[in-house]
Amino acid sequence: MTATAEKQKPAGDKAPGAVPTFTVTLKIQRFNPETDSEPHWESYQVTVHATDRVLDALHQIKWEQDGSLSFRRSCAHGVCGSDAMRINGKNRLACKTLVKDVNPDKPITVEPIKGLPVEKDLIVDMEPFFDAYREVMPFLITTGNEPTRERIQSQQDRDRFDDTTKCILCAACTTSCPVFWNDGQYFGPAAIVNAHRFIFDSRDEGGKQRLEVLNDKEGVWRCRTTFNCTEACPRGIEVTQAIQEVKRALLTSRF
Amino acid sequence: MTATSSETPRVDAVPVKHSRYRRVGASRGNFELWSWVFMRGSGILLLVLVFGHLFVNLMLGEGIHAVDFAFVGQKWSSPFWQVWDLLMLWLAELHGVNGVRTVINDYTEKNSTRWVLKALLFTSALLVMVLGTLVIFTFDPCIDPSSTLSVCSR
Numbered sequence: 001m002t003a004t005a006e007k008q009k010p011a012g013d014k015a016p017g018a019v020p021t022f023t024v025t026l027k028i029q030r031f032n033p034e035t036d037s038e039p040h041w042e043s044y045q046v047t048v049h050a051t052d053r054v055l056d057a058l059h060q061i062k063w064e065q066d067g068s069l070s071f072r073r074s075c076a077h078g079v080c081g082s083d084a085m086r087i088n089g090k091n092r093l094a095c096k097t098l099v100k101d102v103n104p105d106k107p108i109t110v111e112p113i114k115g116l117p118v119e120k121d122l123i124v125d126m127e128p129f130f131d132a133y134r135e136v137m138p139f140l141i142t143t144g145n146e147p148t149r150e151r152i153q154s155q156q157d158r159d160r161f162d163d164t165t166k167c168i169l170c171a172a173c174t175t176s177c178p179v180f181w182n183d184g185q186y187f188g189p190a191a192i193v194n195a196h197r198f199i200f201d202s203r204d205e206g207g208k209q210r211l212e213v214l215n216d217k218e219g220v221w222r223c224r225t226t227f228n229c230t231e232a233c234p235r236g237i238e239v240t241q242a243i244q245e246v247k248r249a250l251l252t253s254r255f
Numbered sequence: 256m257t258a259t260s261s262e263t264p265r266v267d268a269v270p271v272k273h274s275r276y277r278r279v280g281a282s283r284g285n286f287e288l289w290s291w292v293f294m295r296g297s298g299i300l301l302l303v304l305v306f307g308h309l310f311v312n313l314m315l316g317e318g319i320h321a322v323d324f325a326f327v328g329q330k331w332s333s334p335f336w337q338v339w340d341l342l343m344l345w346l347a348e349l350h351g352v353n354g355v356r357t358v359i360n361d362y363t364e365k366n367s368t369r370w371v372l373k374a375l376l377f378t379s380a381l382l383v384m385v386l387g388t389l390v391i392f393t394f395d396p397c398i399d400p401s402s403t404l405s406v407c408s409r
Contacts, residue, residue, distance in 0.1 A: 116276060117276050125276070128276045128277065128278055131278045132278060135278075178361070179361055182361055182362065182363075182364060183275065183364055184275070184276045184278070185278060185279065212283065215283070215284075215285065215287070215288055216282060216283065216287075217282045217284070217286070217287055218282075219287070221287035221288060221290070221291050222287075222360075222361075224361070247291070250288060251288070251292070254285075254288065
């Protein structure tokens with residue numbers, strides 16, 4: 001992982017300290033709605049550096065081998081949340097996953113995230129995901145007059161929901177959830193995380209409404225605590241814990 | 256760009272509005288909350304009830320060798336064990352049914368399948384609970400007139 005460790009590997013490399021390169025096979029699930037009725041797999045061989053990410057490998061394929069390959073990416077640095085995909089069976093951001101970390105000795109499988117309708121290749125329709133997100137009202141709700149200055153909050157109050165402010169809406173968590181895969185009616189971890197961000201915000205007054213929304217038949221009670229979401233989150237949000245906290249808030253509001 | 260651009264494109268992608276991915280409307284109510292609470296509560300109670308049951312039946316006195324018709328008859332002549340077994344029956348059945356209901360919700364994809372499986376589940380549960388309750392309260396250890404059981408000689 002360190003620079004010194006990598007230096008020892010390539011015996012034939014010319015410059016000392018040069019980043020080693022290797023050839024890797026990417027097995028990508030392709031689907032063209034205009035010609036295909038079913039998705040199929042296609043393999044591509046690319047030569048990548050040890051410092052290259054899966055996104056770089058996908059770029060290489062798209063730019064040099066097959067321009068018809070479609071995938072989303074915007075910032076390419078793990079902030080915009082556009083390029084969540086299922087790499088070797090796990091939801092990850094292609095821009096935050098180094099090729100060398102996903103066992104490049106074997107073909108690396110790349111699929112669209114599961115549970116959302118595939119539009120083309122690695123692009124899925126995110127609308128059902130955002131529908132659930134909108135339903136939890138992810139915005140500040142207040143009553144009374146607006147203060148002339150900013151709304152003051154103690155550091156402690158801010159820390160209460162710090163973890164859930166990190167969400168980038170990449171859908172890696174929601175589409176790793178087996179309950180969501182079934183029929184897509186479950187609100188999903190991402191919507192609950194973003195509700196959590198406001199429910200536990202001391203400046204917000206819409207917590208009760210959001211809790212009622214998540215008390216739905218398809219709300220927090222469908223969570224089976226399988227922790228797939230926590231494992232999938234590229235931002236390291238403790239998603240399952242956030243869901244459990246919303247459950248507890250619902251219970252304590254009743255008893 | 257693609258070779259297919261010259262022919263009429265066959266668009267198979269169904270817009271979300273019409274696909275099974277569409278989110279259907281909300282359904283408010285506290286049922287799922289209470290079912291969640293019930294699972295926790297009944298689970299804890301069942302731990303006591305089931306292990307108490309196992310201890311009394313299998314370990315106390317002669318243990319498993321004492322269990323026969325007379326043993327059951329003796330037990331069910333006491334209201335304490337009647338209530339114990341009734342509680343165990345109802346809680347275990349409802350706990351199990353609620354668990355299977357969850358499994359059905361999680362694994363069936365169509366509402367029709369869901370409905371059929373749940374109908375079967377609830378019918379079986381009703382049958383078990385009604386029959387079980389009936390047996391616990393109407394059990395007659397002296398149904399055999401020539402019974403030599405101690406409860407029957409009184």
